[in-house]
Amino acid sequence: MTITQLQYVLAVAEHQNFTKAALKVFVTQPTLSMQIQKLEDELGVKIFDRTKKPIQLTETGRKIVNQARNIVNESDRIQDIVDQEKGFIGGTFRLGIIPTIMPTLLPMFLTNFIKKYPKVKLKIEELNTEAIIERLNEGHLDAAIAATPLELDGIKEQVLYYEPFVAYIPEGHRLAAEKNLNVEDLDIDDMLLLEDGHCFKDGIINLCKASRNYDGDHFQLESGSFETLIKLANEGLGMTLLPYLHTMDLGEKENKKLKMFEEPVPAREVSLIYTKSELKMQIIEALRTTIAGVVKGAIAFQNVKIISPLNKRKNVTN
Template identity: 65%
Template sequence: MTITQLQYVLAVAEHRNFTLAAEKSFVTQPTLSMQVQKLEDELDILIFDRSKKPISITDVGQKIIDQAKNIVAEAERIKDIVDQDKGFIGGDYTLGIIPTVMPTLLPMFLNTFIKKYPKVNLIIKEQSTNTLIRNILDGHLDAGIAATPLEIEFIKERPLYYEPFVGYVPENHRLSKKTSLTTEDLDVSDILLLQDGHCFRDGVINLCKTPKNLKEERFQIESGSFETLVSLAEEGMGMTLLPYLNTLELDSSKREKLKQFDKPNPAREISLIYHKSELKIQITEALRDVISSIVRGAIRFQDVKIISPLASA
């Protein structure tokens, strides 16, 4: 039994296809199939049921796969220990970022990080929070940047910054004459929301004191971008809420329609999240230090109230 054989088994378990697993493992399909077969022969069991399309995992095979994940992770940790001991910060590092953070945060830190740590091959993927969590568990991501708290047992959360909510209130809206907002002012029935699946949407709904059933309203508009929500607000379709960093690039005419909340400012907590095994922790710490130092200059709000990103009950 070898680590390589276990890695091939995990690849087949993920893709449920020997050809695709071989492609992702950068080996030929006969090589991968032969090594998986050798492991099955050694253990005298079947890990995969090849008679089904896509192939399925046997009951005993699932137990072996669960254990293989632990063994492969621990094997990778040996190299990680050596890198840490040598003070080496480099190698592949895959980072997932949620869609409501990536467009504003990535341009702020990426150039600085790659210049400071040129030996790190940073691979960045835009993914939803649920996908980030699943991929961190499966070992496909080294870390993620997401709204927290998530309260997941196997994940560690390291806050990077606290980003206030800001109201975008067009002219002729019922709140347009107010100099600042309170949570009591908000009515979810006239707030333009991101589409379902975005944690910022859940945060906005949680912020409203008495959410109504949106399906009872005369229309329902949900979008995947803040730019679209601002445009719809300009057309008199309602107001919207934006994360603070998304307001920095608005033109002067739109910035005049922004309204801050009374203190404590409702805000979302943005954290670097990673598996509790802390693989590649030296890169994770370097990434956190770079992002925290840069964002600290952009967000100076001190008195904030964290709004949960979890869907309201």
């Protein structure tokens, strides 16, 4: 049994196709098939059911794949140890970022990071939280940036910053004359929300649960982007909430419609997350310090209340 054979098994398990798996690991399809067959013969079991389309894991195969993933990760740790000992910060690094963070945060740190760490080849994917967790656990991502806390076994979280919720309230709205808002002012029936799958929506719903006006059943309208929500609000269809960094790109006309909450300001916690195997920690730390450096000057709120996507809240004083 070799590490290479286990890598081939993981590739087939992921793609459910020998040809696609061979392309992934840069070998010919006959070579990959031969090595997997050799491993199955050695173990005396079938890992894959080749009679099904697409190819499926056998029951024993599922257990082997889980263990193979652990073994391959641990073998990667050897090179990781050497890199850390040498102080080397480089190689391919796969980073996932949720959609409500990607457009605002990535431009803030990417150029700085590339200039400071030119030997790191970043591969960045925009994914929702569910897909990020799945890809982290399967070893297809090295780290991700997401709203936390997630409180998942096997996942570590390093807080990067706390991002306040900001209300966008159009002219003529019942709250347009208010200087600052309280959570009790919110009415979920009057709220324009992101569509399902966005953890920012979950945070807003959790925030509104603290309001006496929440009934949990009726939503007026949902959309896939903050830009659309702003346009709909301008048409008088309701108000919406935005992440603070998103408001920094708005024009003067839109800025006049923004309202902050009274302290403690409701906010989301944004963290760098990764598996407890802690591979490539030198790159993870480089990312953390780079992001912390650029965000520190942009978000200077001292007293916030974290609104969790898990429906748990906590106060934080920076």
